[in-house]
Amino acid sequence: MIDIKYLREHTEDVRANCVARRAKVDLDAILKVDTDYNVLLQEVEKIRADRNEIANQSKGGKPSEEMVEKGKKLKEELAAKEELLKDLEVKRALLLHAIPNLTHEAVPDGDGDEDNKVIRKIGEPAKLSEPLDHVALAAKHDLMDFERGAKVAGAKFYFLKNKLAILEQAVLRYGMDFMMREGYEFITTPDVAKEEVLIGKGFQPRGPEKQVYFIEDSDLALVGTAEIPMLGYHMNEVFEAELLPKKYVAFSHCFRTESGSYGRESYGLYRVHQFSKVEMFAFAKPEQSEAIHLEFLAMEEKFWQSLGIPYQVVDCASGDLGASDYRRYDIEAWMWGRNEGKGGYGEVTSASNCIDYQARGMNIKYKDKEGNKGLVHTLNGTVVAAPRALISILENYQQINGTIKIPDVLVPYCGFSEIG
Numbered sequence: 001m002i003d004i005k006y007l008r009e010h011t012e013d014v015r016a017n018c019v020a021r022r023a024k025v026d027l028d029a030i031l032k033v034d035t036d037y038n039v040l041l042q043e044v045e046k047i048r049a050d051r052n053e054i055a056n057q058s059k060g061g062k063p064s065e066e067m068v069e070k071g072k073k074l075k076e077e078l079a080a081k082e083e084l085l086k087d088l089e090v091k092r093a094l095l096l097h098a099i100p101n102l103t104h105e106a107v108p109d110g111d112g113d114e115d116n117k118v119i120r121k122i123g124e125p126a127k128l129s130e131p132l133d134h135v136a137l138a139a140k141h142d143l144m145d146f147e148r149g150a151k152v153a154g155a156k157f158y159f160l161k162n163k164l165a166i167l168e169q170a171v172l173r174y175g176m177d178f179m180m181r182e183g184y185e186f187i188t189t190p191d192v193a194k195e196e197v198l199i200g201k202g203f204q205p206r207g208p209e210k211q212v213y214f215i216e217d218s219d220l221a222l223v224g225t226a227e228i229p230m231l232g233y234h235m236n237e238v239f240e241a242e243l244l245p246k247k248y249v250a251f252s253h254c255f256r257t258e259s260g261s262y263g264r265e266s267y268g269l270y271r272v273h274q275f276s277k278v279e280m281f282a283f284a285k286p287e288q289s290e291a292i293h294l295e296f297l298a299m300e301e302k303f304w305q306s307l308g309i310p311y312q313v314v315d316c317a318s319g320d321l322g323a324s325d326y327r328r329y330d331i332e333a334w335m336w337g338r339n340e341g342k343g344g345y346g347e348v349t350s351a352s353n354c355i356d357y358q359a360r361g362m363n364i365k366y367k368d369k370e371g372n373k374g375l376v377h378t379l380n381g382t383v384v385a386a387p388r389a390l391i392s393i394l395e396n397y398q399q400i401n402g403t404i405k406i407p408d409v410l411v412p413y414c415g416f417s418e419i420g
């Protein structure tokens with residue numbers, strides 16, 4: 001969440017940023033709660049001072065009945081007002097979480113992903129006269145079963161079969177090894193997280209557009225990305241500054257409701273309710289975060305280049321940023337199934353710098369050798385999400401004879417060089 005002090009002192013800047021982010025937030029209502037909180041806080045502090053004064057007067061002798069009665073009333077009044085103060089503090093924090101992060105000055109303005117700025121394109125799609133999408137390819141080679149997935153778990157769940165199931169494990173393990181060779185610490189995460197962690201990440205998890213599955217009779221939800229548990233991993237902790245940046249690569253299962261996300265471009269594996277993902281995450285000092293953001297993007301590009309998949313890099317528009325994003329780059333891989341079979345680019349990775357937005361809500365700080373403390377910056381980036389990697393491989397490596405070639409770097413991991 002943003003700093004309440006910053007909101008008080010730069011209200012119009014925050015208001016303009018909300019407009020740029022296409023976020024409907026009632027800042028005046030938040031400031032009203034903040035004012036009520038501060039007025040009540042002064043009243044509480046006055047009562048505490050009065051109680052301390054009575055306590056000091058009573059030292060060394062028996063207090064009068066009048067002093068005892070006054071102390072009793074102050075105690076009752078203080079308890080009631082402290083409860084109200086706590087409620088206002090919680091309400092203010094929840095309202096603050098509705099305000100999106102600040103925005104990097106270089107982020108392009110726009111309503112959504114159609115306004116993202118293409119930075120560069122790498123590789124050229126193969127020349128294919130009649131390319132098939134991955135759904136058709138999977139049917140041809142008996143690789144997926146959405147019908148039985150729906151029978152067992154509902155729409156947009158699936159079974160992977162035969163060589164595609166092996167290929168999924170191969171690409172995930174390759175992603176882990178790829179990042180560990182770069183010096184990132186490997187970690188696996190829980191599949192659930194507390195609601196407070198989801199809110200700290202920047203979600204409004206119980207809002208009308210919720211994207212997470214909650215577990216009944218608990219404050220736990222299935223995670224939609226490793227970013228959520230990794231953010232919580234160091235909550236309420238203080239890093240020694242010289243140990244930063246701290247860089248992880250995490251594996252998680254991911255669960256998303258994908259409410260309202262159905263359509264032609266969500267065909268097959270492109271948008272599903274459950275998948276596995278390998279994710280980078282870093283905690284950094286403020287002066288380190290921009291360089292690490294570019295490092296994350298470079299790692300993603302290096303990975304996708306190693307697979308030989310054509311892609312483009314985009315700088316995401318203000319209206320396409322997630323609530324916690326200060327700036328985000330996406331890699332979009334070429335997929336023949338998009339645009340009614342004409343082909344197009346589809347998102348396969350994101351790399352986000354969230355500056356101190358998440359750390360403030362999660363109370364994650366660093367301390368230098370002089371004892372000075374500050375909030376860390378948090379960053380996340382996708383190495384590989386299995387379904388979209390499989391789409392990209394199947395559709396880009398289909399051959400004229402109907403087989404599907406396996407990228408050379410994955411052959412040692414899966415034990416075969418083609419499907420079909």
